[in-house]
Amino acid sequence: xxxxxxxxxxxxxxxxxxxxxxxxxxxxxxxxxxxxxxxxxxxxxxxxxxxxxxxxxxxxxxxxxxxxxxxxxxxxxxxxxxxxxxxxxxxxxxxxxxxxxxxxxxxxxxxxxxxxxxxxxxxxxxxxxxxxxxxxxxxxxxxxxxxxxxxxxxxxxxxxxxxxxxxxxxxxxxxxxxxxxxxxxxxxxxxxxxxxxxxxxxxxxxxxxxxxxxxxxxxxxxxxxxxxxxxxxxxxxxxxxxxxxxxxxxxxxxxxxxxxxxxxxxxxxxxxxxxxxxxxxxxxxxxxxxxxxxxxxxxxxxxxxxxxx
Numbered sequence: 001x002x003x004x005x006x007x008x009x010x011x012x013x014x015x016x017x018x019x020x021x022x023x024x025x026x027x028x029x030x031x032x033x034x035x036x037x038x039x040x041x042x043x044x045x046x047x048x049x050x051x052x053x054x055x056x057x058x059x060x061x062x063x064x065x066x067x068x069x070x071x072x073x074x075x076x077x078x079x080x081x082x083x084x085x086x087x088x089x090x091x092x093x094x095x096x097x098x099x100x101x102x103x104x105x106x107x108x109x110x111x112x113x114x115x116x117x118x119x120x121x122x123x124x125x126x127x128x129x130x131x132x133x134x135x136x137x138x139x140x141x142x143x144x145x146x147x148x149x150x151x152x153x154x155x156x157x158x159x160x161x162x163x164x165x166x167x168x169x170x171x172x173x174x175x176x177x178x179x180x181x182x183x184x185x186x187x188x189x190x191x192x193x194x195x196x197x198x199x200x201x202x203x204x205x206x207x208x209x210x211x212x213x214x215x216x217x218x219x220x221x222x223x224x225x226x227x228x229x230x231x232x233x234x235x236x237x238x239x240x241x242x243x244x245x246x247x248x249x250x251x252x253x254x255x256x257x258x259x260x261x262x263x264x265x266x267x268x269x270x271x272x273x274x275x276x277x278x279x280x281x282x283x284x285x286x287x288x289x290x291x292x293x294x295x296x297x298x299x300x301x302x303x304x305x306x307x308x309x
Contacts (some may be wrong), residue, residue: 001263001295004283005035008290010072010079010268012229013054013120014283015062016275018308022283022292023062025051028072028079032062032096035292045101049089053120053170053229053271057095057152058127058306063106064094065118065131078268078288084136091115091133093150106154113159116143120170120229123305126197127152130160132167132181142166147181149198158198161215169230169240169271173253174302180218180238182227189227189240189251190215219251222260229271232302234279241269241284248272248284263293274301 004022009029014022020037023044032045032054050067057063069085092115093107108115121131128151135143146162147170160179169182173191179200180191192215193201221227221242228241236253246267250259263269266286273283279300284293303309 001293003291004294005039005041005292006290008033008041008285008287008292010081010270010287011285011290011292012052012270012287013064014271014273014285014292015054015056016273016281016283016307020275022273022275023054024285024292025054025064027051027067027070027081027287030069032064044098045096045103047094047096047103049092050085050117051094052118053131055121055123055129055304056306056308057123057129059152060098060306060308061152062096062098063121063123063129063152064096064103065121066092066094067117067119067134068092068136078266079290080268080288084138088136091118091136093118093121093131095152095154106152107150107157110146110148110150110157111159113146113162117145119168122171123152124172124176124197125305127306128197130170130172130179130198132164132170134166134168134184147179160198160200161192168227171230171232171238173232174234174236178253180230180232181215182230182240184226184228184243187221187224187226189218189221189230189238191218192216218253218255219249219257221245221249222257225249228269231272231274233274233297234300234302236302237299239272239282241271243268243270245269246286248282259298261295265289266291279303
């Protein structure tokens with residue numbers, strides 16, 4: 001493994017850019033940040049709140065899930081997120097213009113429900129995007145979460161499913177007929193079959209966003225670990241950032257354990273994306289100690305829609 005950058009303030013949401021740089025968020029710093037191929041770090045935009053997952057959209061802008069802000073603590077040199085921040089600003093979906101750094105807020109609610117803690121995001125080939133809302137935790141309560149589907153021009157957002165238990169990572173299968181998501185607290189990776197963009201296959205059952213078809217279990221993380229964000233590789237393996245163990249756990253589409261890649265020295269492995277000339281480089285955020293890591297994967301990653309390649 002190669003450390004590409006260090007000293008980051010809880011990095012997440014990596015995006016491999018065509019020029020070899022990596023865009024990522026620093027949640028505690030509240031920024032969208034660039035790491036160039038030489039490891040130099042610069043701020044692209046100040047997002048405020050708590051920028052989390054991020055993805056390139058069809059217009060070349062970056063779309064950011066903003067969780068509104070965490071409280072923070074330091075334990076044995078590790079920077080760790082806590083409950084909802086005292087200066088929590090509410091959840092939102094933001095658009096960042098990479099040329100100017102301008103941040104525009106697109107969504108703060110869906111179907112009359114306020115967004116609480118948007119977390120991870122993926123675009124489909126039609127130009128819409130799915131995102132998870134994990135919710136926020138407070139001293140004595142925890143929000144129930146949801147998954148939404150929205151258009152990048154700010155014109156439409158719909159609920160795909162709710163209520164869910166801490167939905168975090170989200171991704172699409174290579175054929176985009178499955179929507180995968182990871183539940184942080186249960187350590188489970190689950191999926192639905194899709195009938196259309198933003199529409200779960202009903203399988204003959206009555207279906208509403210508040211009473212969706214039950215999801216199917218893909219896999220459970222080992223050793224009582226917890227799920228964070230995820231990415232899909234070209235074989236269709238679901239590669240899940242694994243909290244506690246400090247690892248990437250990969251499940252094959254049939255649910256079998258495909259790989260378990262330990263990331264030494266940091267229990268808070270939070271995200272993975274694929275890049276490089278052949279998409280065989282996994283870029284991994286190890287967040288408690290603030291590092292961006294590169295590691296060669298056994299196969300190419302799945303090329304994301306609108307990746308600019």
